[in-house]
Amino acid sequence: MKTFRTRMTIILMSLVGISMLAAGLTMAQLFKDSHIRALKENMAREINLLESTFPFISSGSGDAAEYYTSKARELEKLTDSRVTFIDLDGTVIGDSEMSPAEMDNHAHREEIESAEGGAIGSAIRYSETIGEDMLYVAHRVSSDAGFDGYIRLSMSLAAVGQEMNKGWYLMFGGLLLLFLAAALVSYRVAAGLTRPLEHITRVANRISRLEYDARVNLHRRDEIGQLGLAINGMADSLQQQLKVIHDNEDLMQSVLANMTGGILMVDSSENVALINREAERILHLRGEQILGKSYHELKRNYEFMKFVEEGTLHKEFLREERTVYDPEEMILQFDGVPMFEDDGSYRGMLFLLQDVTEIRRLEAMRSEFVANVSHELKTPIAAVKGFAETLLAGGVKDKETERSFLQIIHDEGERLNRLIGDILELSKIESKRAPLEYAPVNIKELFDGIYEMMRASAAKKSIVLVQDIPEHLYIEGDEDRLKQIFMNLMSNAISYTQDGGRVKVDVEVIGESEEEEKVRVTVSDTGIGIPKKDLPRIFERFYRVDKARSRSSGGTGLGLSIVKHLTELHQGSVRVESKVGEGSSFIVELPVMQSAEPEI
Template structure:
């Protein structure tokens, strides 16, 4: 902006300077022309005076020495009187007398401008450079005929020719030069004054514009809090107000845009469903965080690329291809592997602009793997419950019908049938109880009632309960529990956890085996935790069955489990009760070598919000 200020001042100075120069030049020309015209008129009057008073001598022989001497002497006298060069020229252009040069050496003057134009009684004039005097001269000539003269006293003799006066213009030029010097001096002073005034005026004009420009540059750099300090009420002040208004509007709009963008990004990032947007050019325009997780991709690597970049998900890519081609709504379930198999529900909808232009396809992805697995588990659970209930009911019904028909006469056989009916009824009762308990736990209708539990005393009671069952199979029950350890837990639910685990250890351990309980503090965790380990020397669990043993009604050895009186719900109940205590449940097992179930519980339960 500073160079503009200087340029503005220079322009003003140049315009004023040009105006002064043009005016000075015009005045100089007028001065010179006027002065020369005045000199011409003076010289004409002087020639007329000479014409009337000069004693002409016979000039019929212009080349005679006497004639030239006479007129040259008279010319010299007149030169001293008029301060002008005087020249006598006859009508043929021959110089017969001159006040400054020898007439014999001078050229014929008939073709001189002032002689050619001096006709019919009018004078002629010209300005030219004199080779003789080497300066610009003003020449004025007037035709003279002594016969026609109005002289009062006319001497003898005859002159027919021209009298020419010439005067140097050096005085005029010197006067003009002085004028130019005065003008240039005044111009220099004026330039100085104009420079100061122009700079101040330019500064007054450009300073607010410079400030406005700086503010505008800051706004272009997204500094929307920049404002113009308005100190004047003219057009520049109005411009500053307009800039401030524009900045206010931009700041408000940008805040709205940023808020909406942040809200949109938050919505996209926290959606439980995946979003994939394919634009009109069949490129991936948008992928949200959930879609990245589902498809095991990175948005930064696929955005802007063709949707065929998802080619490792064949079914997904094929479905997208069909939807993009048809540009219609679609609903379909596809399988993807990332790396485990997932079942994805795709809902596609075409997007159009307000005027109807196609913008692309928007796909909503929902991971329905857990839902489908839950549906399958529900169906399997109903089938298992039906089967588990049907088996004891069928046994009870069959033996009861046999007894009612009177087909059993032997008291011992009758007693054995009644014993079977009782056992199956008891099993049926336990099965119904476990189902109800599991339903209560899963529906969160069994809240924890925590209290301090002395771990050593607690396990002495639990092992005492199971000691008779263990003695029948000659299984040793071992316990390694710290004497002074207390834990905050729901004692009844904790009892249910470890009776199930210890009972399973006893049931699946051959006679003469061992079931051991070991309790210790977890030293590796930041949170205080207690690790309970129930180990047995039983038949073990195959590796392929380990991921599923905590599922309802899942049995590794169905015949053995049924014979042992198990319902298939024990480990599922244990898993839910451990999670209810904010703990973890894991298992290590080797086929034929036994199993170890580990339960990790926090020492102190955190309060629920």
């Protein structure tokens, strides 16, 4: 094995040495060529700069040689290059190193000949004057001042040779280092047999650090390759299981975030371990403010904190309903459920918070509605029953009294019929079983029909009916339901207006654009008016301002509630303005066109 390693080392060292030598020679030549090319380009730029900035004079003048020689010497200090001015016929008229009179004609120099066509001419040759290889770069220059010839720059290539020497030193140094590296590599060939096992070990360690995307990248069919495949299979299985866990966790988080009830979990250390979005809303806090902290941090929500304290103390199921003010009144239902493991160990308490304010309000409304209905039904039934029993017992002998009793029974029967009809109508509207049939409705014709029906009851009280309604005004709506709205308002206005009063209907179009255009209908009277404290509740079911007056007028207490519901079904609104003793105005605003079919 040692002999094999030695042979491999020699072969590798030889190959590396030959490769390094060849690469070094190639790089040296490339470096030299590149450096010379850079020098040429730089010298050409300098000549171009001189062409555009140099103060030329006529080359035929008597002092031209002296002028250009002095200028050449000045430029040599600036450019670090020998500068030569050559006339078009090859005569040197200025040089920074020698006197022009001592210099040969340069017309047939390689750099001059190659520059005759206007290109940049260059040449490399040995200079007898300096005794070194020189790089010559020349370019023809024509000046308006009378100069027509060549500017030539030359530079010694000794610096290039010095750079080449440095390159050789670096190459030999690198070769030496490479020989040492080759020796190390040869001895590590045998160690390469253990690398797959090291790779497998590293992958296994990454998997143990929960990096389940780590894989063994070996393409071998031996036992080591089979071991790598087995580890990859294990990693695939773990990664799939982790994905399932993450998916389940995301699903749980989504469920918690979208629950309509609040969830808060207190662990066995009495720290808050979990809270969902609804609980944050109810408790008016953010999860990061409380997670990982003691539940005593809930002191702002004192009622709930006391409930949590009781639950963690008893560790049993609890349910309570409490009223809190934070800042508005809310009725909250708290449920506490203890959590135990299969082995009986205590994990903590899970608390459910449910805002039941609206539910309790609806329950109260339902109870009040049932009570009101029972009371309203009981009154006419009691009257009918009492007077009927009196008649049946034969206690009434007078025909006039008997007739008045029968009239009372008839009136109460009618009132009972209206009450039942209004209850059924309101129930139908509220249960969304009253579909609207939209069609164009002429407002003027609608109120003409209503006025005709109301005229008799208004005449009994000498009430004047007035209307100010534009002709040919149409809105989209259900004509029967609209008639029901305004008949209820007109009937109320007549009922609560004293004899000799006035009921008026005003109709106008409002809205800045066609899309927002609405019709405003105002039914006003000169009646008894409504106290300010009763205005917010005027549209509630069975709510009466003057109960005795309402019953005597035959009202059921449901008319305005029906008006409100039907107006909202038409995507409109209704409000009331009133002053006691001056009258009331009910203002209904309805869209001219229904934008979409409302839910009913």
